[in-house]
Amino acid sequence: MTTVLVTGGAGYIGSHACKMLAREGYTPVTYDSLVTGWQDAVKFGPFEKGDLCDRARLDEVFATYQPTAVMHFAALSQVGESMNHPARYWRNNVEGSLTLLQAAVGGGTQNIVFSSTCATYGDQDNVVLDEDCPQHPINAYGSSKRAIEDMLRDFEVAHGLRHVIFRYFNVAGCDPEAEVGEFHQPETHLIPLVLDAIAGKRDALTIFGTDYDTPDGTCIRDYVHVMDLVEAHIKGLKWLEQGKESRVFNLGTGTGFSVREVIEQAHAVTNREVPVIEGPRRPGDCTKLVSGSTRAEEELGWAPGRSKMRQMIEDAWRWHQSGHYEK
Structure with a gap:
C-alpha cells in the first residue's frame, strides 16, 4: 500500500x-x-x-x-x-x-x-x-x-x-460516523463555540465586532x-x-454567512437559544472572506456537495453530543 x-x-x-x-x-x-x-x-x-x-x-x-x-x-x-x-x-x-x-x-x-x-x-x-x-x-x-x-x-x-x-x-462538520470531530483547547472556531454555548459548556458566545460593513454588522465567512x-x-x-x-x-463554496446567520442556523437545527454577548473587534479579523474560485471544480473535479450550513451544523452537533477527546 x-x-x-x-x-x-x-x-x-x-x-x-x-x-x-x-x-x-x-x-x-x-x-x-x-x-x-x-x-x-x-x-x-x-x-x-x-x-x-x-x-x-x-x-x-x-x-x-x-x-x-x-x-x-x-x-x-x-x-x-x-x-x-x-x-x-x-x-x-x-x-x-x-x-x-x-x-x-x-x-x-x-x-x-x-x-x-x-x-x-x-x-x-x-x-x-x-x-x-x-x-x-x-x-x-x-x-x-x-x-x-x-x-x-x-x-x-x-x-x-x-x-x-x-x-x-x-x-x-464531521465525518458521517462521528468518529472524529472538531475540538480545540482553547476553542476559537465559531460553530463549536456556538454549540458549546447551546449545550451550556460556556456561559455565552461572544460576537467579536458588530460594526463591520456587512448587512448585520458581523463578519462574513465562507x-x-x-x-x-x-x-x-x-x-x-x-x-x-x-x-x-x-x-x-x-x-470554498462562494457563499458567505455572517456570525449572526450562523447563530440563527444553529438555533434552527437544535431548537435551542444561543446566549450571546457582544464584544469589540479582534485584531487581525477580516470583514469578509468568500471564495470566487471555480478552479478546483473545473480542474480537480471537486464539488462541495456537503457544504450546506444546515448539514455542517447538524453533523457538528451530532459530534458534540457524542463526547469529546480528553487529555
Missing part, C-alpha cells in the same frame, strides 16, 4: 484526512506533537509522536515508512494569538515547515499537499477571491502560511519537490464541510501522482 505522511494527523482536519486516505487504500502515518492534537483521533494508521522542528525525528520517520507523499496540516492557526505572539507562528509554522521540507527531500519524497489558508489574501472586501488575487495577509498566521507557499516554490525549483497548495476558508475538504486533498494527491504540475487551489 502507498504510504502518506500526515503531519497534524491527530488534529481536526488531519484526522479526517487520515480516515479518507485509509478508505482510498493508502496507509496514513500520523506525525503529531499532540500539543493541539488528540491521540484518540489517530484511528486509521500508525502514529509517530514528534515535533516538526526535530529534524532527527523526522529523518527517522521518513526512513522507517518511506512515504511517497506528505499531507502537511500541522500548524498553529489562531489569528488572535498570532497577532500577540508572532514569534510562535514563525517558529512553529515556518521553521517547522522548512525542517519538514528538508527531511522530505532527504528522504526521497517528491510530492506534498499543503494546507494553506484564505488568510493569505488579507482584508479584500468586495473582491472575488481567486487564486490570482494578490496576497496581503494582515496577521502573523496568514503571513506564515504565505511564507511556506513561497518556500514550496523554491524547493520545487531547487529539488523537484512538487506541490498542491489548498487555500481554504472556514471548515466545519464555510466548507470537512469531508468535502479532505476529499479535495485526496484529489490533489492523485493530481501529483499523475505527474501534473504544481498548482494552487482555493476551496
Whole structure:
C-alpha cells in the first residue's frame, strides 16, 4: 500500500484526512506533537509522536515508512494569538515547515499537499477571491502560511519537490460516523463555540465586532464541510501522482454567512437559544472572506456537495453530543 505522511494527523482536519486516505487504500502515518492534537483521533494508521522542528525525528520517520507523499496540516492557526505572539507562528509554522521540507527531500519524497489558508489574501472586501488575487495577509498566521507557499516554490525549483497548495476558508462538520470531530483547547472556531454555548459548556458566545460593513454588522465567512475538504486533498494527491504540475487551489463554496446567520442556523437545527454577548473587534479579523474560485471544480473535479450550513451544523452537533477527546 502507498504510504502518506500526515503531519497534524491527530488534529481536526488531519484526522479526517487520515480516515479518507485509509478508505482510498493508502496507509496514513500520523506525525503529531499532540500539543493541539488528540491521540484518540489517530484511528486509521500508525502514529509517530514528534515535533516538526526535530529534524532527527523526522529523518527517522521518513526512513522507517518511506512515504511517497506528505499531507502537511500541522500548524498553529489562531489569528488572535498570532497577532500577540508572532514569534510562535514563525517558529512553529515556518521553521517547522522548512525542517519538514528538508527531511522530505532527504528522504526521497517528491510530492506534498499543503494546507494553506484564505488568510493569505488579507482584508479584500468586495473582491472575488481567486487564486490570482494578490496576497496581503494582515496577521502573523496568514503571513506564515504565505511564507511556506513561497518556500514550496523554491524547493520545487531547487529539488523537484512538487506541490498542491489548498487555500481554504472556514471548515466545519464531521465525518458521517462521528468518529472524529472538531475540538480545540482553547476553542476559537465559531460553530463549536456556538454549540458549546447551546449545550451550556460556556456561559455565552461572544460576537467579536458588530460594526463591520456587512448587512448585520458581523463578519462574513465562507464555510466548507470537512469531508468535502479532505476529499479535495485526496484529489490533489492523485493530481501529483499523475505527474501534473504544481498548482494552487482555493476551496470554498462562494457563499458567505455572517456570525449572526450562523447563530440563527444553529438555533434552527437544535431548537435551542444561543446566549450571546457582544464584544469589540479582534485584531487581525477580516470583514469578509468568500471564495470566487471555480478552479478546483473545473480542474480537480471537486464539488462541495456537503457544504450546506444546515448539514455542517447538524453533523457538528451530532459530534458534540457524542463526547469529546480528553487529555
